[in-house]
Amino acid sequence: MKPQKEALEIVKKYISKYNEDNEDKIKENLLKELKNYLVRTGDGTVTLRSEDSKEMMHSSVGALTEAIYKFVKPTKLEERKDPFILDLCSGLTYNAVAALNYNRNAKIHMVEICEEVLFLSLFIDIPLKEHEIIKDKVREYFLNKLGYSYKSKYKNVILTVGDARKVKFYNYDVVFHDAFSPKRDPTLYTYNFLKKLYNSMNKNSVLSSYSSSIPFRRALVENNFIISEEKSPERKRGITLAYKDIDYKPNRVNEVDERLIALSISSIPYIDKTLSWSKEKIIKYREEIKLRVKMEAGNYISTKKIRANKVPNEIVKIQKEDKNSTEIIKKMSKVIGWDSILRRYLS
Template sequence: MAKEVKIITTEDGSHSLFLPEINEAYHSFHGAYRESVHVFMLYGLESWFVRNQGVQPIRIFEVGFGTGLNAWLSLVWAEQNKTPVLYHSIEPFPLEEKIYSQLNYTKIDETIMHYEPFFQIIHQEPWNEGGVVTEYFNMKKDSVGLEEAQLYPCDVVFYDAFAPNKQPELWTKEMLSKVVDAMNPGGVFVTYSAKGKLKRDLEELGLKVETLPGPPGKKEMTRGVKI
């Protein structure tokens, strides 16, 4: 994995990180913030919530904590909806404070800027421990890869690994099977990728797969629901 990390600004004004060693960014160049909201909040968490009103807590599993954007947005959602969320994320290469402290996600949407302190808090939470962050948001971050990770039953999966051509080991049917096995019935799996092989593998693993409109700059994305 790359050691050098560069902060870049995407088209919606929000930051992402670029890894020159593998020529890959953490998010879409067309807008990091918009991508996370579209793929993981709208078609992931919100989609599950609409289908399962009253089921609490909501258990989210994320592959790739990365910049912490998805975790922070989930915390905001939990507080706004007064709905308990248990968030489990894995990341074998956590960011250093000198990087995450510069990221500007909390400045992008003025309607949720008062949640700004929690972005730093979720990064400062100890790894491999877990605990209460806010009244409605509990989080556990494990600094391991997916192969070694212990998974817990989950309702929503944010599959936010690097692209299949950059990190193919995380997109094998074997790895996907490990995640699908942890999903509760009715669970939702979302990812920005729309690769044909991914969708075929998810279908063979028992998910009802949908190809949905992608975030700005990307035609399609994938969602799977566990039957």
């Protein structure tokens, strides 16, 4: 999902008019113009309508609630000592604000491609005092961009505006992966981008994403993440957690998903070999690979049969082993005929 273009055009008008002294006036006028595009969610915080006017950028449960229960709580941020967080697709900044609220010693690298949404974050109300920290960093970006000289006093927040695929990454302990749905825009769900993330994460680090997409989870497995899942506050499908180099066994994803990730051709990951392909090219290339795998592999198990558990006994036995989901999926994958074909396209 993306914000409605009309809303972004309204916000864009105010960016060039912005200075440190007129925030209150801009807030009053901007929010008035956006009244048909902003929606109050269940916890009282606001979000934007998306391109589909019936859908919103955050769940109806609440934008702040979503940040807490899809990103902060599942990554056990409170328990981490001085964590370095990568906040992908920072948007209206709920995730970053919630993170600092739960761990004031955290350092955060915020990455956002849409200036308009980031600018709007200065004028919405997030009922946590840490919002002032994040706003000050956003304020620094826009004032300096407009030719003013402003220096934020907060050193624990880095803000980068641009395509995350091209951004310089550091070494992170936690990654909030809050990109749009991979079906709508797979650019940050590709095997290649997730490889970049994996290489930028420390030992015992974790990535959290609301997406439970099968191609996304397969891409994580192919990059040696240990995948897991936790319950989501407002839907049946669980959120995805992906760990790097941990020495314990997290919750497994459900058995049906393990089989689909390991066996179904629908699990073939999105690929972006240069980290610059358009979403249309990424989607088209994946469809081409699926056709090639079908032709080269010959016999394969249909998704319908996999869901019905009509799989070889060898698969059933593997799923009973006391291992993490990634180990189980990799072992099951070796049983099927097209596993090695896929890796040719990933290399």
